Amino acid sequence: MRALTFISARMPMLVATASLLLLVGLPLLFVLLQVIFPELTRGSLAQAFSPLWKNLADPELIELTGNSIKLGVSVVVVSALIAVPLGVVRALTKLPGAALWDVLLLVPFMIPPYIAALAWVMTLQTNGFNEQLLGFSGDDLVFSFSGIVLVMAFNIFPVIYFAVSRTLGAVGGRFAAVAQVCGANPWTAFWKITLPLSLPGLAAGLLLAFALSIEEFGTPATLGAAIGFEVLVTGIHRRFSDWPLDMPGAAVLSLILVLLALLAFWLQHWLINRRSYVSLTGKPTPFEKVELGVWRWPVLAFFTLVCFLAVGVPLLAVLATATTDTLSGGLQWNNFSTRHFAALFANQDGALAALITSISLATVTALVTGILGALVAYLVVRSNFKGKSWLDFLSLLPNTLPAIVVAVGLILAWNQTFWPVNVYNTSLMLLLAYSCLLLPYPVRYTSASLRQLGENLEAAARVSGAGFTRSFIHILLPLLAPSLLVAMLMVFAIASRELVASLMVTPAGMQTVSTFVFGQFEQGSPGVGMAMSLVAILTTTLLLTGLTVFSRKKLPDA
């Protein structure tokens, strides 16, 4: 019996390992190879290491790395200034409409960053929407380093908000309550107990925000280009997509970017695992949340302001651009027009095909990462195989991989003549890129819920003669479904708007929503670009909501 289980479980293990090596290992391997062998793309191993020294001595490299770090740190600081107060209030007080604020603060994940950046430009520049409505412009602000930081912070701060509110919610009340029983006043309890205990969680949120901001492409490409501010990601993109090409240079910069992100995640890991003195293993006991009292109005005003800036302004600017006939006509009733939407639905420039491509690719990505993620999580949590920690590492590694590096790696890997199948210049490239980048979501969510599931059911299934595959599909998957579904929805949402990898690996004859929108801006049709963004944001939101409602009815509760 045991031997049988062993044999039948061996297969999934091999499948999982092979898929991970293909998805995650291969692109990284080729980036490394390119760093070492400059002539790799021409099928030669000549002049090994020469570009490495040349590129490491390039003064631009120091400037780009410095700019990336400066941007990352600034975005983290500003995001923290916005998110920490909000998160603390959300976790520890009786905030009116708490769930609603949580939902609203998820929306920035759905707005593609480059759309948000353009929306801010059209709002704040001289004679922009803001000046047309309120009479003043923010031209100097939006076209400056501070402008880039603010726009990015409004996109990224929810990461810190959710990290802070959840950690504090778990840590906060109990110990502080004990302290208060022992005579400390609420402020002392907060400063001396709650805050120190939540520091690791907070730090993890900050480092994640750092990693996200150094790998962001859309905002630096949109706003940075206007003021000559370049970071590693835009530097890689330029080396890789402008003539004359500099693949070795792009690979070296990619490596630096990965190292920076890895460093952030290593710090995060170190901080979290240091927290041995805190007991967080049990379920958090409910605690009495603080009444806001007279503070409720300023607090609500702050939440409203932040949501307005992070969600309201970008969406309103997108709506305004998409529904005005001409930009020079401005915000006038007689300038209202649906012609940009009409152009979309008349399939101008292949708009509908782009929408269908993005939705199908996002669906397939969600399915692939969902299945693979569940399998990997199961093997990591339940099996006794040696090397399962490697599996775990490989599956979470994409968290530290910037999208642009994955794209570079995939191009280098598949644009070779020795493969028996042709993957390069097919939509499979997009699927590989999205799956690699988004795999960590299902793995994370599933392994968390697997740890809560008892093993008796599986044992019962095996005793009754079911093999691994059968018990996995019939017992575990249905039980994991709710949390797996949430992760897959997240994958769907992000994959349907991914920009930088799409720009680089989309095959000839195909467009995704993001490359279509980017193209419309490049071709001087901002109205059509914004109309498409709006349709895409609405479509994904509706699909996600519909699917969630539908699945609530069909699936058992977690």
Added chain:
Amino acid sequence: MKILSFIVFIVLGSTATAQSLTVYSANPNDLIQTLASKFEKKSGTKVQVFQGTTGQIMARLEAERSNPVADVVISASWDSATALKKAGDLLAYSPAGAEHVPDFLKDSHYIAQGVTALALVWNNKSKTPKPADWGDLTHADYRRQVLMPDPAQSGAAFEWLGGMLTAQGETATWNFLSQLRSNGMLVSGPNARALNPVLQGAKAAAIGAVDYIAYNQQASGEAIDIIFPASGTVIAPRPIMILNYSKQPEQAKAFVDYLLSDAGQTAVANAFLIPAREDIPARRPGLADIALIKIDSHALEARRGEILNQFRKVTR
């Protein structure tokens, strides 16, 4: 199984390229989509388009050297065609209709499909006087009202700069630029989105803007004028070429023939480009209506680094 067939469907959808033609295009997107679908209907050959800037197209060709994909290239810069011919990558071909194309717009290996010019684009709702020449923009009326793309990032802006250097000479050009700069001119990113601030009225005028985009926007009601100064500007012929590693040269030739046919050239004219064939009327000022500066792009390209450095110094 369903998932598998879905994946297979998606993958096959894009690998079934054996009988299809792959075109890398720097054309306006709606133009190339129209041309591709009309050609498909006429010939039955499927056309796969990669749409990008000339820089992106050249980069992609280089990256794919060991494993080529493209059959036909439509570029926005004459230089790229010269470079590809020199590298031995092009197939010699003279399409039907070439006899109507003036000599300076064709070569044994490539031929212009259309021509664009670099214009001065002005928002006529701005409270500035209508400029007539580049030099007008140094006046106080245009303080902080002028924008130009960065020649380091925009091929068109570099050509415009080359035109100024050729027509006005070094000293005059650099003086002119430093005057513009002290008048608050913004040097901003690639050409692509340069017109956006002019449309919304953030700036009154853009220098060296690609004209067909502006004509398109004007046609859709934007309040802008497109001005070709009498002191001259630079034109950019947009060459088409067939790669000599194309696995379906016959279909590629048929496609190039189609681009130079009456129907193809009319589509070009409808996209507000100047058609390469003299016998097809343009919907905007043609070559005879624009004062042209002939530039030696090879000489300029050889001095690229030096010119960009000087530009940066002057406009910093």
